[in-house]
Amino acid sequence: MELTILGTASAMPVRDRHFSAAVLRYEGAVLLFDCGEGTQFQMLRAGVKSPRIDAVFITHFHGDHFYGLVGLLSTMSLLRYEGRLRIVGPRGLAAAVYATPGLGRNGLPFEIEFVELDEGFGRAVVYETDAFAVTARPLEHSIFTAGYRFEEKPRPGTLDVEKARALGVTDYAHYRALKAGHAVTLPGGRVVAPEEVVGPPKPGRSFAYVTDTRPCEGGRLLAREADLLYHEATFTEDRLERALETKHATAREAAAVAKAARAKRLLIGHFSARYADLEPLLIEAREVFENTETAEELRRYVFESVAEEKT
Ligand SMILES: [Zn+2]
Numbered sequence: 600m601e602l603t604i605l606g607t608a609s610a611m612p613v614r615d616r617h618f619s620a621a622v623l624r625y626e627g628a629v630l631l632f633d634c635g636e637g638t639q640f641q642m643l644r645a646g647v648k649s650p651r652i653d654a655v656f657i658t659h660f661h662g663d664h665f666y667g668l669v670g671l672l673s674t675m676s677l678l679r680y681e682g683r684l685r686i687v688g689p690r691g692l693a694a695a696v697y698a699t700p701g702l703g704r705n706g707l708p709f710e711i712e713f714v715e716l717d718e719g720f721g722r723a724v725v726y727e728t729d730a731f732a733v734t735a736r737p738l739e740h741s742i743f744t745a746g747y748r749f750e751e752k753p754r755p756g757t758l759d760v761e762k763a764r765a766l767g768v769t770d771y772a773h774y775r776a777l778k779a780g781h782a783v784t785l786p787g788g789r790v791v792a793p794e795e796v797v798g799p800p801k802p803g804r805s806f807a808y809v810t811d812t813r814p815c816e817g818g819r820l821l822a823r824e825a826d827l828l829y830h831e832a833t834f835t836e837d838r839l840e841r842a843l844e845t846k847h848a849t850a851r852e853a854a855a856v857a858k859a860a861r862a863k864r865l866l867i868g869h870f871s872a873r874y875a876d877l878e879p880l881l882i883e884a885r886e887v888f889e890n891t892e893t894a895e896e897l898r899r900y901v902f903e904s905v906a907e908e909k910t
């Protein structure tokens with residue numbers, strides 16, 4: 600499981616920064632969060648193949664988060680995308696995509712499942728598989744905006760092989776059944792319950808994507824105990840007035856969200872074009888939340904593996 604931040608710029612283009620987008624790779628799944636203009640090129644540099652994308656999650660309709668989507672769909676069409684693409688975002692998303700000449704309902708050779716969020720929604724599970732779920736919550740920005748949280752489902756606990764053996768379990772299929780939470784009956788008739796040999800389930804790994812927004816309840820809930828929180832930090836605290844005006848967060852505020860939510864690690868991004876040097880943002884955030892980094896485009900942030908723990 601790993602995250603690649605593709606863009607850390609905010610509204611204005613900057614020579615060395617790109618518009619908002621982040622890719623989460625989880626086993627076979629590829630999830631794209633936001634799709635600002637130029638995202639495709641950053642995907643190429645990051646080694647993400649567009650035909651592999653399973654779902655796209657758009658936070659809001661500001662161009663720096665959204666204007667890359669049409670180009671991406673066009674490329675996926677040329678590459679004969681064969682999956683079933685899910686696109687999640689604010690109400691009006693499907694209409695916006697289909698209004699693009701050439702991308703009308705019959706213009707794309709593959710199907711899109713749109714999940715549209717309505718203003719005033721509280722919480723919604725917008726994508727789910729056997730292994731993980733993605734939840735959306737409203738944020739607080741100048742237009743309707745949603746943040747997202749990826750959460751792996753709890754993993755089975757550790758199987759105590761010695762103990763299982765002592766109880767007479769020798770069959771590999773029985774080990775697997777116990778680990779999956781099923782009781783097994785041994786040849787002699789003894790029933791072994793999973794609780795006897797398997798430890799408590801391990802919590803899954805989580806990632807929260809919170810941009811663009813003022814610090815808010817939705818952001819804190821998405822970030823709760825997240826292994827990795829990406830939170831916008833458009834300004835430093837001395838520009839708080841500007842942050843309030845444009846409904847963005849300062850680095851200090853982003854760090855306060857991470858702290859209140861007890862997130863484990865914070866990446867700040869969505870930097871205003873005024874900051875050529877990001878050090879002041881980092882220093883400010885670290886005063887509140889030590890484990891902060893400025894998001895680095897194209898770097899891979901790897902989540903500690905739960906699956907690799909010894910059984
Ligand atoms: Zn933005």
Ligand SMILES: [Zn+2]
Pocket residue numbers: 659661740811
């Ligand atoms: Zn915005």
